[in-house]
Amino acid sequence: MTQRDSTVVSLDKARQTPPPPPPERLGEERRRALDRFLATVERQAFQRARMAVGNVEDALEVVQEAMLKLSRRYSDKPEEEWPLLFQRVLQNCITDFHRRRNVRSRVLSWIRLGPDEPQEAEEEMQVADPSGRSPLENLLSGIATEKLLGALEQLPVKQQQAFLLRHWDGYSTTEAAYALSCSEGSVKTHLSRALKSLRHTL
Amino acid sequence: MTNNRPDRRKAEERLTEQTRRHLDPVSENLDPVIAERLAAARQQALEQMGRETPRRSRTTLAGMGLAASVALVAVLASLYNGNDTPGQALGAEDLELMAAEEPLEFYADLEFYLWLEEQSAGEESLGEDALGENTKSRRG
Numbered sequence: 001m002t003q004r005d006s007t008v009v010s011l012d013k014a015r016q017t018p019p020p021p022p023p024e025r026l027g028e029e030r031r032r033a034l035d036r037f038l039a040t041v042e043r044q045a046f047q048r049a050r051m052a053v054g055n056v057e058d059a060l061e062v063v064q065e066a067m068l069k070l071s072r073r074y075s076d077k078p079e080e081e082w083p084l085l086f087q088r089v090l091q092n093c094i095t096d097f098h099r100r101r102n103v104r105s106r107v108l109s110w111i112r113l114g115p116d117e118p119q120e121a122e123e124e125m126q127v128a129d130p131s132g133r134s135p136l137e138n139l140l141s142g143i144a145t146e147k148l149l150g151a152l153e154q155l156p157v158k159q160q161q162a163f164l165l166r167h168w169d170g171y172s173t174t175e176a177a178y179a180l181s182c183s184e185g186s187v188k189t190h191l192s193r194a195l196k197s198l199r200h201t202l
Numbered sequence: 203m204t205n206n207r208p209d210r211r212k213a214e215e216r217l218t219e220q221t222r223r224h225l226d227p228v229s230e231n232l233d234p235v236i237a238e239r240l241a242a243a244r245q246q247a248l249e250q251m252g253r254e255t256p257r258r259s260r261t262t263l264a265g266m267g268l269a270a271s272v273a274l275v276a277v278l279a280s281l282y283n284g285n286d287t288p289g290q291a292l293g294a295e296d297l298e299l300m301a302a303e304e305p306l307e308f309y310a311d312l313e314f315y316l317w318l319e320e321q322s323a324g325e326e327s328l329g330e331d332a333l334g335e336n337t338k339s340r341r342g
Binding site for chain 2: 027030031034035038039042043044046047056060063064067068070071072073075076140141145148149163164166167168170
């Protein structure tokens with residue numbers, strides 16, 4: 001085989017196996033994927049944040065912070081991990097917001113606004129049976145959405161977020177525990193208390 | 203008890219369905235101004251993709267480390283300089299001895315050197331006093 005023949009063979013091989021895309025193109029594809037992902041979750045994230053912080057401006061800030069953090073730190077993670085990572089980042093941003101607000105209000109007025117969440121021995125608590133006197137399936141039937149939103153806003157943040165993660169996003173208890181950075185037992189306790197409060201309010 | 207589980211699961215699924223029926227339209231029919239602001243925030247986040255900033259916790263840890271070092275130096279210095287509690291002063295000297303590079307013979311004769319230093323300092327101050335007296339007398 002002449003040198004020319006070998007060159008032709010190697011060229012044929014090269015034609016059969018396309019070269020990997022350059023890094024900048026990979027980065028662009030990743031960027032587009034992240035754009036698509038954030039576009040699908042941003043509205044729901046905003047609503048969750050609004051319920052947790054109580055107003056539009058702070059909610060926008062919290063969601064922006066969560067998107068920035070995901071983009072900066074976790075954009076290289078597999079795409080299938082993004083949804084739960086984003087929920088966790090968002091939850092941390094909400095918690096940070098409440099911490100900052102508590103500190104600010106304490107410093108400014110020396111008045112404690114009321115605990116964000118009472119300290120509790122969560123694991124020791126019994127989880128109430130949700131199929132009690134007021135069946136779950138009847139809880140939200142025939143009520144106005146505004147009333148539900150109002151009731152959700154009244155809940156302590158952890159209970160509210162546990163409820164939304166579980167019954168709006170449809171995450172399992174394990175996944176909700178990851179997003180809330182707590183144990184599964186705590187998620188069950190938060191949920192049970194949230195349902196109790198919602199039954200009472202609605 | 204076991205019979206309740208499927209019922210409970212069904213009840214939970216129904217609750218999830220109803221929650222979505224209430225809340226999904228709320229996020230779908232978002233105010234266009236807010237939707238635009240969210241889209242702008244998203245674009246801003248995408249511009250920062252992969253540009254991880256140093257985490258605050260690391261900075262805090264570095265700050266705490268620096269503060270701890272300064273505090274340690276301050277405590278050691280106060281222990282070394284203040285002879286109120288001989289036991290503690292000894293501890294500071296021990297630490298200094300461990301960290302120093304001088305030959306051990308130097309430390310064996312340390313008391314002698316300290317005594318010598320005190321003596322020479324005393325003589326100097328006596329000399330200065332005497333000099334001061336002389337200057338005064340000259341001026342006078």
